[in-house]
Amino acid sequence: MSPGDYVVHVEHGIGRFSGTVRGVKLTPAPVLSPVIWRDDREYLAIEYANDDKLYVPLEHLDRVAPYIAPMDRPPSLTRLGTQEWRRAKARAERSTMEMASELLALYAARELAEGHSFVPDAQWQSELEESFPFEETPDQRRTIEEVKADMESPKPMDRLVCGDVGYGKTEIALRAAFKAVMDGKQVAVLVPTTVLAQQHYATFSQRLSAFPTRVEVLSRFRTPQEQRSVVDRLADGQVDICIGTHRLIQRDVRFKELGLVIVDEEQRFGVAHKERLKRMRSEVDVLTLTATPIPRSLHMALAGVRDMSTMETPPEERLPIKTYVSEMSDALIREAILREIDRQGQVYFLHNRVYNIDYMARHLSRLVPEARVGVGHGQMNEGELEDVMVEFAEGKLDVLVCTTIIESGLDIPNVNTLIINRADTLGLSQLYQLCGGAWAGARGGRTAT
Numbered sequence: 001m002s003p004g005d006y007v008v009h010v011e012h013g014i015g016r017f018s019g020t021v022r023g024v025k026l027t028p029a030p031v032l033s034p035v036i037w038r039d040d041r042e043y044l045a046i047e048y049a050n051d052d053k054l055y056v057p058l059e060h061l062d063r064v065a066p067y068i069a070p071m072d073r074p075p076s077l078t079r080l081g082t083q084e085w086r087r088a089k090a091r092a093e094r095s096t097m098e099m100a101s102e103l104l105a106l107y108a109a110r111e112l113a114e115g116h117s118f119v120p121d122a123q124w125q126s127e128l129e130e131s132f133p134f135e136e137t138p139d140q141r142r143t144i145e146e147v148k149a150d151m152e153s154p155k156p157m158d159r160l161v162c163g164d165v166g167y168g169k170t171e172i173a174l175r176a177a178f179k180a181v182m183d184g185k186q187v188a189v190l191v192p193t194t195v196l197a198q199q200h201y202a203t204f205s206q207r208l209s210a211f212p213t214r215v216e217v218l219s220r221f222r223t224p225q226e227q228r229s230v231v232d233r234l235a236d237g238q239v240d241i242c243i244g245t246h247r248l249i250q251r252d253v254r255f256k257e258l259g260l261v262i263v264d265e266e267q268r269f270g271v272a273h274k275e276r277l278k279r280m281r282s283e284v285d286v287l288t289l290t291a292t293p294i295p296r297s298l299h300m301a302l303a304g305v306r307d308m309s310t311m312e313t314p315p316e317e318r319l320p321i322k323t324y325v326s327e328m329s330d331a332l333i334r335e336a337i338l339r340e341i342d343r344q345g346q347v348y349f350l351h352n353r354v355y356n357i358d359y360m361a362r363h364l365s366r367l368v369p370e371a372r373v374g375v376g377h378g379q380m381n382e383g384e385l386e387d388v389m390v391e392f393a394e395g396k397l398d399v400l401v402c403t404t405i406i407e408s409g410l411d412i413p414n415v416n417t418l419i420i421n422r423a424d425t426l427g428l429s430q431l432y433q434l435c436g437g438a439w440a441g442a443r444g445g446r447t448a449t
Contacts, residue, residue, distance in 0.1 A: 013078025185259025
């Protein structure tokens with residue numbers, strides 16, 4: 001935790017961590033003692049509403065946790081000495097129980113439901129798979145066969161595919177989507193970011209260009225008019241595969257013949273987001289892809305509620321990633337960037353603080369004037385962000401100073417070096433995802449944190 005971070009005390013609610021203090025003055029109740037005495041223990045100082053402060057001894061650190069929420073909007077601080085936090089916890093418990101009941105009913109219905117049995121592979125399916133420019137790994141081949149067997153079964157598929165970044169999960173999703181389309185069904189591909197949606201759209205469009213398959217993308221990169229057009233054509237059955245962010249599961253989106261839902265990077269979505277897609281059709285097949293499964297999904301797979309495929313074999317051209325942990329050093333940063341530029345590669349510089357990301361980009365431009373530096377983060381204008389990402393993908397930029405928007409498995413093979421500023425502020429799952437993206441085939445990848 002850093003000063004200024006929001007935290008949650010299990011008994012007192014949401015506050016703002018302001019640092020640690022020692023020697024807190026304690027004033028007992030007058031009836032006990034009129035003397036003010038000093039405690040030399042170390043405390044966490046937490047600010048609450050109305051400028052109230054709570055001091056938590058370090059031995060009670062287990063009662064304090066970082067505040068985590070899906071939105072960037074800062075939370076309201078709890079008022080100490082009121083029932084506000086107790087009521088909030090009660091509401092959350094009721095909501096959790098309601099969702100658990102809904103999930104239980106949903107999965108019970110899926111077990112009893114007769115799903116759609118997809119037809120065996122047609123000639124076009126074989127042609128698509130033969131056009132894959134790489135040799136499938138043994139795990140890839142096994143996973144593809146497991147997915148196809150699920151789809152051809154009358155029971156609705158609910159399969160979790162776990163594989164490291166770069167192990168070929170996207171190709172499995174693409175083949176499953178094409179199999180569904182060949183049987184007259186529509187496919188929804190849910191991804192966590194607009195940038196990843198655009199990348200998948202480009203990949204699917206290119207791989208399926210030789211076949212009569214209509215692929216669309218639905219995200220904030222599209223104008224409102226374009227979004228309405230896609231939504232209307234989905235409802236009319238004129239779109240076969242729709243790739244989208246959270247926009248894809250809003251209430252105005254309707255599919256004429258939805259047969260398969262693919263959820264990429266499932267750990268980036270809330271339970272309600274994913275289950276809303278399933279409720280569109282109780283018999284829909286669901287394929288979930290991840291490199292870092294959330295505990296809930298992993299537990300359900302291990303318990304037999306969901307089927308799971310694991311991909312542990314790296315592609316032949318993949319080399320191990322070299323990871324270095326070091327103090328912040330301009331000399332080290334310059335050396336790492338120049339080494340990558342010298343081998344015609346590119347660099348991600350992750351600076352996960354939007355408020356001064358432009359300052360960091362200017363600093364890098366002065367530090368390494370030989371490099372072409374760009375900036376990309378989620379709060380940028382949609383068109384501006386898209387332009388920057390396209391420039392970087394086309395090799396017109398050497399260094400992209402960015403936030404964790406690159407976390408979701410972006411496939412730019414020329415990126416061989418990732419430099420993370422303040423890696424201690426990121427979670428283990430985030431670091432795993434990020435470091436997995438800096439491999440770039442035969443040249444090998446480097447990560448500096």
